[in-house]
Amino acid sequence: MAPTTETFRCMACGHEYEELVEKGVDRERQCPRCRSNSIRQLKRKPAPDAGAGGSAT
Amino acid sequence: MDAGRHPNIELLTFSEVDDVSGYVGNFTVRIRKKARYVDPTACNACGECAKVCPQVRPDEYQMGLSARKAIYIPFPQAVPCAYVLDMESCLGNIPIACGKCADACEKKAIDYDDRDEIVTREIGSIIVAVGADVYDPTQDDEYGYTRFRNVITSMEFERLICAGGPTGGHFVRPSDRRRPTRIGFVQCVGSRNPRLNRPWCSNICCMNTVKDTLLLADHYPDTENVVFYQDIRSFGKGFEDMFQRSKQAGTRYVRGLPGEIVEDPATGNLHVTVENTTAGRIERYELDMVVLSVGVEPPRDLARISGLLTLSKTSDGFFMESHPKLKPVDAPTRGVYFAGFCESPKDIKDSVCQAGAAASRAGALLNAGRIRIEAITSRIDPAACTKCGLCAQVCPYGAIRWQKGEVATVVEAACAGCGACGATCRSGAITMRHFTDDQLLAQVRAVLAHRPEDKVFVFACNWCSYAGGDMAGISRMAYPASNRVVRTMCSARVSEEMVVEAFRCGAPVVLVSGCHYADCHYISANRQTVKRVDRLWDRLERLGIRPERLQLEWISAAEGQKFAAVMRRLEDLRRTVTAEEIALTRAALAAPAKPAPKPARATAPQE
Numbered sequence: 273m274a275p276t277t278e279t280f281r282c283m284a285c286g287h288e289y290e291e292l293v294e295k296g297v298d299r300e301r302q303c304p305r306c307r308s309n310s311i312r313q314l315k316r317k318p319a320p321d322a323g324a325g326g327s328a329t
Numbered sequence: 330m331d332a333g334r335h336p337n338i339e340l341l342t343f344s345e346v347d348d349v350s351g352y353v354g355n356f357t358v359r360i361r362k363k364a365r366y367v368d369p370t371a372c373n374a375c376g377e378c379a380k381v382c383p384q385v386r387p388d389e390y391q392m393g394l395s396a397r398k399a400i401y402i403p404f405p406q407a408v409p410c411a412y413v414l415d416m417e418s419c420l421g422n423i424p425i426a427c428g429k430c431a432d433a434c435e436k437k438a439i440d441y442d443d444r445d446e447i448v449t450r451e452i453g454s455i456i457v458a459v460g461a462d463v464y465d466p467t468q469d470d471e472y473g474y475t476r477f478r479n480v481i482t483s484m485e486f487e488r489l490i491c492a493g494g495p496t497g498g499h500f501v502r503p504s505d506r507r508r509p510t511r512i513g514f515v516q517c518v519g520s521r522n523p524r525l526n527r528p529w530c531s532n533i534c535c536m537n538t539v540k541d542t543l544l545l546a547d548h549y550p551d552t553e554n555v556v557f558y559q560d561i562r563s564f565g566k567g568f569e570d571m572f573q574r575s576k577q578a579g580t581r582y583v584r585g586l587p588g589e590i591v592e593d594p595a596t597g598n599l600h601v602t603v604e605n606t607t608a609g610r611i612e613r614y615e616l617d618m619v620v621l622s623v624g625v626e627p628p629r630d631l632a633r634i635s636g637l638l639t640l641s642k643t644s645d646g647f648f649m650e651s652h653p654k655l656k657p658v659d660a661p662t663r664g665v666y667f668a669g670f671c672e673s674p675k676d677i678k679d680s681v682c683q684a685g686a687a688a689s690r691a692g693a694l695l696n697a698g699r700i701r702i703e704a705i706t707s708r709i710d711p712a713a714c715t716k717c718g719l720c721a722q723v724c725p726y727g728a729i730r731w732q733k734g735e736v737a738t739v740v741e742a743a744c745a746g747c748g749a750c751g752a753t754c755r756s757g758a759i760t761m762r763h764f765t766d767d768q769l770l771a772q773v774r775a776v777l778a779h780r781p782e783d784k785v786f787v788f789a790c791n792w793c794s795y796a797g798g799d800m801a802g803i804s805r806m807a808y809p810a811s812n813r814v815v816r817t818m819c820s821a822r823v824s825e826e827m828v829v830e831a832f833r834c835g836a837p838v839v840l841v842s843g844c845h846y847a848d849c850h851y852i853s854a855n856r857q858t859v860k861r862v863d864r865l866w867d868r869l870e871r872l873g874i875r876p877e878r879l880q881l882e883w884i885s886a887a888e889g890q891k892f893a894a895v896m897r898r899l900e901d902l903r904r905t906v907t908a909e910e911i912a913l914t915r916a917a918l919a920a921p922a923k924p925a926p927k928p929a930r931a932t933a934p935q936e
């Protein structure tokens with residue numbers, strides 16, 4: 273399966289960054305700025321429903 | 330050879346372990362005996378089949394420096410001494426189209442219809458001795474290995490100088506089969522190289538090169554040898570003496586690895602440029618041959634073996650032992666032991682020592698007929714168990730037996746006591762002996778009973794983080810005195826309720842700390858910690874509590890500095906948490922937790 277780009281936030285320094293994540297690959301996470309391991313993967317926002325509020329054309 | 334003849338040893342060659350189930354003293358191992366296409370009991374190794382075989386392939390044992398036939402004996406002194414048919418190389422993979430070997434075999438030992446056979450064995454203990462692989466310098470074209478004919482590896486050197494090798498022990502160089510008289514050895518190829526993701530020392534290469542230079546000095550006294558090295562690691566009995574003898578025999582040791590190797594196309598000679606860091610100057614050498622002293626790496630199918638036996642690996646990719654000092658041959662899975670390279674690079678003497686120790690450990694276990702376990706295993710109350718099976722899912726040892734609709738049970742002989750199941754169980758049916766919920770919650774409450782606002786509350790795992798704190802202390806590292814540590818065997822033992830209770834008791838900051846991923850002493854239990862902390866961040870956020878007040882860190886036993894740095898950072902964080910914020914947190918957590926909002930259901934399209 274192709275890796276996906278996920279967004280992470282460091283809970284120590286607040287730094288947000290993106291990283292390629294491969295499904296099934298288990299890797300220790302570390303903030304690239306402060307090297308803390310308090311890394312939270314931010315949830316993807318659901319894609320806006322194409323049917324709702326679409327263009328009126 | 331002795332093992333092959335021993336009445337108490339069943340030797341299954343050309344076989345592979347397909348599956349391992351059970352636990353210490355009661356393993357069931359399924360083994361695939363691969364088809365040889367030659368009956369080893371009938372074959373008398375006369376070699377008539379190989380003489381008529383028209384298929385020629387590079388001989389793997391001779392590092393591709395000579396050829397073998399499709400039907401062959403893999404190496405001299407192979408046990409059993411019988412031919413094997415490489416079906417992938419056999420003519421057109423349709424043997425009946427050729428059949429010359431079968432015609433030539435007087436014993437009628439060749440069977441083209443041979444198939445893999447599956448056998449099972451009941452095993453009490455398992456010794457893992459799968460060895461290691463050798464670094465392949467073609468990957469990065471190290472020192473022109475793929476371009477220059479006279480750049481060879483130390484493994485190829487071994488075959489070239491061996492009396493049983495492709496040249497019968499006559500040492501020649503590949504380009505013109507002339508005997509080289511100026512030979513350079515380059516150390517640490519594929520070792521101690523973070524750029525190649527191989528930061529480890531391979532342990533054996535220095536002394537192997539010293540041995541090679543002595544061999545050359547003995548066989549060909551007119552040979553000039555130059556060794557390019559970072560530093561020679563000649564520790565061990567008699568090794569320093571051997572190194573000194575190599576120098577006395579005329580081998581020149583240059584401290585510095587070559588920056589460039591260029592081939593003279595006319596002669597095949599190699600021009601080596603190196604910075605001699607001892608002399609502080611650039612030196613150039615013209616050599617007939619360069620030998621790359623290649624390092625070792627974990628075997629390529631290590632992940633498969635790791636999965637079969639639920640073993641864990643250290644950061645360098647080799648198997649992790651149960652304890653580096655006190656249990657150096659035991660795997661984290663009870664009843665499994667290590668011998669040799671698969672645990673870490675080591676020489677023959679160390680491998681023999683470790684193999685002897687592993688055999689003794691396995692023998693002692695089997696002779697005793699019973700095992701003693703630490704009183705920290707988990708226990709399931711069948712009356713309270715809701716039969717959800719979550720505990721079985723998170724157990725890294727497979728020590729919990731569960732089937733849908735049935736109460737879970739613990740195989741205590743296999744349980745290591747990490748506590749991941751206890752922290753996961755929602756019905757409170759699991760008790761971790763000596764680390765019960767009540768005991769840990771009582772510690773939380775006691776620690777935070779007075780002036781909780783002044784404290785940083787720390788959950789630390791027994792093996793790494795707690796030891797990291799010890800290291801910071803014995804190293805006299807300065808860090809704020811505000812932290813209060815509660816020890817659990819594994820960070821996975823820390824349940825959501827324990828963290829919530831700490832905040833409820835007024836803790837401004839809570840840290841959950843454990844081993845680094847590669848160092849987890851319970852195989853992969855700390856992955857459950859990550860999931861739990863993730864859920865807690867979500868929960869705190871929903872309740873209007875700053876999620877940053879819960880922190881997660883991996884701190885190894887050697888990282889006293891990191892422990893001190895984290896404590897300093899958390900003290901800074903603690904100072905930002907106001908009394909009002911703590912009071913609001915207490916109020917938010919005092920109320921029953923609000924369920925997570927359910928995602929809105931998609932409405933059916935209206936007609």
